[in-house]
Amino acid sequence: xYSTCLYCHKPLGENDIVETFPVGRRLAFDQRRGRLWVVCxxxxxxxxxxxxxxxxxxxxxxxxxxxxxxxxxxxxIGLARLDEGLELVRIGEPLRxxxxxxxxxxxxxxxxRRNMMVMGxxxxxxxxxxxxxxxxxILSGSSYSIWQAVQAGTRAVQRRRLVARVPxxxxxxxxxxxxxxxxxxxxxxxxEHDGLHLRLPHEGGSTDLVGYQARRAAALIMPGIxxxxxxxxxxxxxxAAIEAAGDPVEFVRRAAVxxxxxxxxxxxxxKHRGVIQKLDLGTRLAIEMAVNEENERHALAGELALLELExxxxxxxxxxxxxxxxxxxxxxxxxxxxxxxxxxxxxxxPR
Numbered sequence: 001x002y003s004t005c006l007y008c009h010k011p012l013g014e015n016d017i018v019e020t021f022p023v024g025r026r027l028a029f030d031q032r033r034g035r036l037w038v039v040c041x042x043x044x045x046x047x048x049x050x051x052x053x054x055x056x057x058x059x060x061x062x063x064x065x066x067x068x069x070x071x072x073x074x075x076x077i078g079l080a081r082l083d084e085g086l087e088l089v090r091i092g093e094p095l096r097x098x099x100x101x102x103x104x105x106x107x108x109x110x111x112x113r114r115n116m117m118v119m120g121x122x123x124x125x126x127x128x129x130x131x132x133x134x135x136x137x138i139l140s141g142s143s144y145s146i147w148q149a150v151q152a153g154t155r156a157v158q159r160r161r162l163v164a165r166v167p168x169x170x171x172x173x174x175x176x177x178x179x180x181x182x183x184x185x186x187x188x189x190x191x192e193h194d195g196l197h198l199r200l201p202h203e204g205g206s207t208d209l210v211g212y213q214a215r216r217a218a219a220l221i222m223p224g225i226x227x228x229x230x231x232x233x234x235x236x237x238x239x240a241a242i243e244a245a246g247d248p249v250e251f252v253r254r255a256a257v258x259x260x261x262x263x264x265x266x267x268x269x270x271k272h273r274g275v276i277q278k279l280d281l282g283t284r285l286a287i288e289m290a291v292n293e294e295n296e297r298h299a300l301a302g303e304l305a306l307l308e309l310e311x312x313x314x315x316x317x318x319x320x321x322x323x324x325x326x327x328x329x330x331x332x333x334x335x336x337x338x339x340x341x342x343x344x345x346x347x348x349x350p351r
Contacts, residue, residue: 005040006047012038015086017064021049021057028089028311029061035318036061039089039310046314048321065090072297077308089307091315108285111229163224166200166217174202174217181221185274186256186287196252196291199274212298215291222288225277230285238286248290248297255283 004011013025024038036054037046065088068080078090159179166174180201187197198214200207209217245251259274272278
């Protein structure tokens with residue numbers, strides 16, 4: 001097993017994820033043809049692995065690609081990034097698109113617990129002040145006023161808190177605070193703008209954002225809007241809403257249309273039309289999931305076109321190399337691997 005690039009002779013790096021093939025930080029594999037490459041991160045050339053090192057590693061890569069939470073695919077090639085940093089390039093018929101929303105459950109749960117701790121602490125302080133006033137006779141009979149003052153102070157802090165600094169194409173940043181996200185609005189989408197049109201108040205005014213800029217801004221402000229988190233049943237409802245729409249972009253488009261017509265609003269007042277914070281919690285969570293999924297998909301998709309060109313060149317070389325002096329035992333291994341793929345053995349898509 002080699003550890004340097006056959007083309008530029010630079011180190012290929014290591015991974016501790018694929019135990020049977022610990023070389024490389026980007027592995028490309030074609031299970032149907034029995035190919036495994038290490039893609040050099042310096043020169044981007046594809047290094048074909050020796051026959052004897054492939055078999056278990058290819059199957060391991062296929063399993064991990066299925067389980068990856070960040071993946072995108074074209075007609076011939078897919079790219080996945082594992083949390084550990086290893087990148088997998090999968091050659092072949094694309095997997096069914098999968099919304100990896102399961103990963104959001106813990107995130108929203110942690111957010112909810114953190115918010116409960118903060119609010120519990122504020123409540124304890126407020127109760128303490130009320131009791132102290134009553135016990136000492138100071139401001140007797142004004143317990144309710146003290147409690148209102150604590151709540152008003154908490155509200156003022158929340159409205160002043162910095163939620164995000166949203167970068168703009170000209171290099172400036174929009175400063176968005178709690179009081180601004182309270183008025184952020186989903187507008188009716190335009191078809192050419194990926195289904196998202198956002199009106200974002202900020203210090204200095206209000207700006208309409210579309211497409212990529214709107215997705216990026218939404219990804220930054222939604223955690224502030226959903227800072228209270230949610231229980232798992234509400235997260236499950238949000239996931240189901242996105243899956244029913246077919247994909248994250250379509251969900252956001254439908255949410256914007258329904259929000260503008262008042263269908264999704266808890267309070268169906270005209271002044272609340274389109275205001276994200278007035279939506280029910282499940283819809284708000286789904287919007288946060290959707291914009292994050294779409295941003296990740298675009299980031300990964302940007303690399304697919306180049307990868308496909310590189311793969312076609314690498315496959316031509318591999319097809320020749322794999323037919324030169326191949327022992328009969330290796331050919332038998334390859335045929336067995338192909339038969340397993342054809343039967344779906346060990347690689348059936350998760351349901």
